[in-house]
Amino acid sequence: MIRDDPSRTLMGSRQEKWFYRNLSKSKERGASWRLIGNQIIFSRITEDWGDGEVLPGDNWNGYVANRKRTLEHLYDNNIGNNIFLAGDSHQNWVSDLIWLGNKEYDNTTGSGSIGVEFAGTAVSSGGVDGPIEPDAGTAARARVQSNPELMWQEGYYRGYFRLDVTPKKVSAQFYGSPSVASRNAWDIPLANFTVLSGENHLQRPVAGGHAESGALRYGKVTHTNLTLDTETGKWKNVGFDTMYLPNKP
Template sequence: MPLRQSSIPRGAEMSMYRRVTYGDLAEFNILDTRQYRDDQANNDGNKPPSFDSTDPSRTILGQEQKRWLYDGLRRSQSIWNVLAQQVFFSQVDHQAGEVKILPMDGWDGYSAERNEVVEFLQKQHISNPIVLTGDVHTNWVFDIKSDFDNPNSTTVGAEFAGTSISSGGDRASSLHPDILYIENPHLKFFNDQRGYVRCTVTPQYWRSDYRLLDYVSRPGAPITTAASFICENGRPGIRRVSENV
């Protein structure tokens, strides 16, 4: 993919995290959750949480990138503060019942550091945190909770995960939405179609429209807005505003 000249590797190093600011409207902290992290816990995959995955010494960001992130968020004058990154930030339990099955490739495999980041967002009163996530090839919308195991805990921000444009074909997931919604009360939307997320940002609100196709295996599929969600400035949490538009 195209990269700026500043991103050309120097030896074994390739600096990919960076910050993009749009006046006082929005600041995008573009993270690298691949290069600096500890290896996935529990040999990767979807597994129950363990001492390894909850170990406070484990990192997905690396210490230098985390300091850079915190420093930028503290200094930000933007209304919306965005973490754009590659893997699930919110907790995602894939199994019904008391035993959780969590993706070790995402922040669930580094849950102590995720809790630290969420606590930082709260205590520093970071304005309107938004997490934008890719790489999961399906569509998800989450409230970010101060305690994902307590649905009544404080809502700190919002996460919007977008699908792939074509990878996986017409449908990509064998997940069961009913189980996902039951086990993850902070989950507000799941869909396994192809498409993209269109975000409209104003000083008053952030709106994410999930634009989806019924099929990508042949030309001609109409595109529709399957669901839309709004976050209001100063009011953490997601509100669904329309569907089947």
């Protein structure tokens, strides 16, 4: 298939060489972390659309050889503490960064991972159609089941995540808005994740064993609707009937 063509590159030959060179330089100068931002999800994500699992091609799945070369450079040069940051998909994804089929990986402990990927959802654009349960929840559970490195997936809420970086750890706090159909100051904490320096994987239990929405591997999802008013700092159980603005005829 065209996605397996070794000549395919997402970055172009010149930028790809620059990327690998600077990954190595960052290790040589003793950088605590490598924060690698790109528009699309780097991790291999399979989808099951009812007729078997497939690899969507509008992300790094369409550039398998380029991804292989990137992972090969990280593993062969023992470059750890990698945090990949992505978006584009209008959904939330949190994964250990692994080289499936080439390096052993234990998703119960995270052993074998070379980093972590945090991919955020959209602020206002649509995500999974249908209600949070069963539609969005069913889709998230299927994705986590199909992808051993995928630790959390969530497609209902619009929102953002906050990344806190210190020499000892990286923390990501994901937030969702209960509605983008009206102006409001409400945020729902969805899940929190930690990566300790030198560990190269999400801290276990992932997200402390609990998330507000979606599907969490080896953890529990509980819909509490506990919401923070970011203007007043007060917490409240808030329910909104409409997530999105109604479509105009």
